[in-house]
Amino acid sequence: MLAVHFDQPGGPENLYLKEVAKPSPGEGEVLLKVAASALNRADILQRQGQYAPPPGASSILGIEASGHVAELGPGCQGHWKIGDPAMALLSGGGQAQYATVPEGLLMPIPAGLTLPQAAAIPEAWLTAFQLLHLVGNVQAGDSVLIHAGASGVGTAAIQLARIAGAIPLVTVGSQDKLQMAEKLGAAAGFNYKEEDFSEATMKFTKGAGVNLILDCIGGSYWEKNVNCLALDGRWVLYGLMGGADVSGPLFSKLLFKRGSLVTSLLRSRDKKYKQMLVKAFTEQIVPHFSMEGPQRLLPVLDRVYPVAEIQEAHKYMESNKHMGKIVLELPQ
Known part of the structure; x- marks a missing residue:
């Protein structure tokens, strides 16, 4: 063969x-x-x-x-x-x-x-399903920030969050990707090349922050993630496209939010x-x-x-x- x-x-x-x-x-x-x-x-x-x-x-x-x-x-x-x-x-x-x-x-x-x-x-949708439900314990009414919202996992997660009664928000890198994410059901999208997604997320959630973050970026986003995480929020890390290193007060910021940082892989x-x-x-x-x-x-x-x-x-x-x-x- x-x-x-x-x-x-x-x-x-x-x-x-x-x-x-x-x-x-x-x-x-x-x-x-x-x-x-x-x-x-x-x-x-x-x-x-x-x-x-x-x-x-x-x-x-x-x-x-x-x-x-x-x-x-x-x-x-x-x-x-x-x-x-x-x-x-x-x-x-x-x-x-x-x-x-x-x-x-x-x-x-x-x-x-x-x-x-x-x-x-299979891989993309099972990953999104696992991250939202088994790892992230998504609930109806939760706001969910999905990084790489136009990716295979991202496009699946938007739709799965929507049918679970949650409010999907996404980060993407272009206007086309933003429009597609919104068409799939994202309540809002932020172009990380043009705005600070953390500030935009806080504005959208009226200062409350998001209940759940699905993060395939890692290192380069740690501070913005923790800044826009709600109290008692869950941050699920499943990739390191933005690097593996963190320098700065991650633990104190996460502790202040009483946040959970959970990692997950499927393969x-x-x-x-x-x-x-x-x-x-x-x-x-x-x-x-x-x-x-x-x-x-x-x-x-x-x-x-x-x-x-x-x-x-x-x-x-x-x-x-x-x-x-x-x-x-x-x-x-």
Whole structure:
């Protein structure tokens, strides 16, 4: 089968398609014939040599995919049949023509969605769902500040916060991204290149601050985050795009707010946790992708590339110009 490959860590120019052995499904696993796989920051970091896949995971890039069930491994419980369309959360291996998946990490493709749209759901939407509900304990009426509001996770978090009855606010880096976030249901958006998002957030919340912050930036935003956090607010850190270092009185400011700083990742979690997350998401959220009206959810796709253009896809993600997800289509 064809798979995205790189011989040594580095830039997008190191990526190419290589003929590799097709994997075989192990105990309780399904072989997915991959139609599409979405790009994530994890793919960029892994290509740069900064993010090793978890122990036992495929070294091939790609942590979410959609396609059809091609084979059932021994011990499968019988939920899936050969030929069923499915989308999958992976710990690696998605950017190839076939990938193995524990059967509990497969989800049905919502009616009315294409395979590329479905490929844009698993990692981004499960991350947003996990951050809001399992880690951030979002409540109706909460104000939620979502950094990188036009990203895959950001566009999912806006919509999930909205249907949970919360008030989503976002930071973005352009006017186009601002308009898109508001169209998805953000109550307000702040262009961090043009204004101080912390001051703007305090103004919007009439001085109260936000109850919850979803933060993939880290270091460079710490002071503004803590300044616009409400008393007893929760600040959930899930990425370090703005660096890992903090210098200054973070603890005293956080203590003064009685704030909680919690960190979370999804890829490194164990199979049992991921299966619980996938089950909850499948039951509570997946039906909303096929609904009509204000409760409807929509994966946001920016561009779809044939997998042969993998270098271009990585360059485009690194330009930070995209809104929503970048998807790769695999040859069928």
